[in-house]
Amino acid sequence: MPGLVLAAVVTAAAFAVAAAFARADGPRLSPVFIAVLVGLLLSLSVPELTGGRAVPGFRLATRGLLRLAIVLLGLRFSLGVVLEVGARGLLVVLAVVATGLTFGVVVGRRLGASPRLAWLVGIGTAICGTSAIAAAAPIVGAEEDEVSVASVIITVFGTAAMVVLPVVGHRLGMDADTFGVLAGAGVHDxxxxxxxxxxxxxxAGGTATIVKLARTSLLVPVLLVLSVVHGRRRGAVTADGGRVRIRVPWYLVGFVAAAAVRTLGDRVLGDAGGWVALLDAVATSTTALLVLAMAAFGLQTRLSALREVGPRAVAAGLTTAVACAVVATLGALTLT
Incomplete structure (x- = not known):
């Protein structure tokens, strides 16, 4: 209970701070980012509060509750959205996702980041920020400090992209449709x-919404591939033939099943009031669970771990974010 209660308090504070910024027309800060940041500050400034009896509660939040959130996360993604983007928009999205994954993993490893951290930076930049990091973390076996650092880095550079890209769009004389593709493909969250x-x-906002949702839908196949890749690396060898068994995590199966339910529900029920209300309730619950898990990740992080992975994560995140922004800009200009 101590760990869960502390993580819940940080979660409530994160939602309150985000709402306060929204009411004051300030910067749009994600509760996930605030929760990780507050958790980190508490862990570093009051280590006696975040150790001992609090640790089991943190682990429950970052393992069991996070996996439940990943399953529910699937209900946010209707795979049919991909079809609304069109061939040219989809090409831009695919190019950005491929760039983010390649730069995150390859450049991250070149810079000395761990394979787990490199995957988190890559998938967070390529697809949908902290949600993608949360979904990928159990698959790659990421440590708590790696999840915390990757989440903060991805959010910071995503916020920078949100501010910088509109300026770039105006300077390049983009029309609304072109910039919508750039925003949807080039901004993380x-x-x-x-x-x-x-x-x-x-x-431009409408186009950005559709393109971003299509990009987010690619989380399903990327996680499946990631699960197979890491399953091969960590799979067990059978006694009879020496074959490697690929274990797909149950929560990933649940994620894909939930996405399929969302796709079918949107097709059959459309904008029916009960269906929309259910999706809204699930979305609220999913966000709360994700923020709780991320708060627990931050609360478990230690200063020694931050010193080890921090600079490399910053360099990998910056390089990957710039590469994705460049590809998104060129793609939007040439394919739309």
Whole structure:
């Protein structure tokens, strides 16, 4: 209980701070980012509060509750959204996702980051920020400090992209549709991407929303591939033939099943009030569980771990974010 209660208090504070910024027309700060940051500050400044009896509660939040959140996360993604983007928009999205994964993993390893941290930076930049990091962390076996650092780095550079890309769009004389593709493909987090689009205009905001949702939907196949790759590396060898068994995590199966349910529900029920209300309730619960898990990740992080992975994560995150922004800009200009 001590760990869960402390993580819940940080979660409530994160939602309150994010809401306060929103009411004051300040920067759009994700509760996930605030929770990780507050958890880190508490862990570093009051280590006696975050150790001992609190640790089992943190582990429950970052393992069991996070896996439940990953399953529920699937209900946010309707795979049919990909079809709305069109061939040219989808090419831009695929190019950005491929760039983010390649730069995150390859450049991250070149810079000396661990394979786990490199994967988190790559998938967080390529697809949908902290949600993708949370979903990928159990698959790659990431440590708590790696999840915390990757989440903070991804959010910081995503916020920078949200501010910088509209300026780039105006300087390059982009129309609303072109910039919408750039915002949806080039900004990490969904809320940040949509905010960047609407800062350019309502038409750009609508396009950015569709493109970003299509990009987020690619989390399903990427996680499946990631699960197979890491399953081969860590799989058990059978006694009879020496074959490697690939174990797909149960929560990933649940994630894909939930995405399929969302796709079918949108097709059959459309905008029916009960279906929309259910999705809203699930979305609220999922966000709360993700913020709780990320708060627990931050609360478990130690200063020694931050010193070891911090600078490398910053360098990998910056390189990957710039590469994705460049590819998204070139793609939006040439393919839309």
């Amino acid at each position: 969904a809320a940040q991407a949509i905010a960047a689009g609407f800062s350019f205009g309502p038409e």
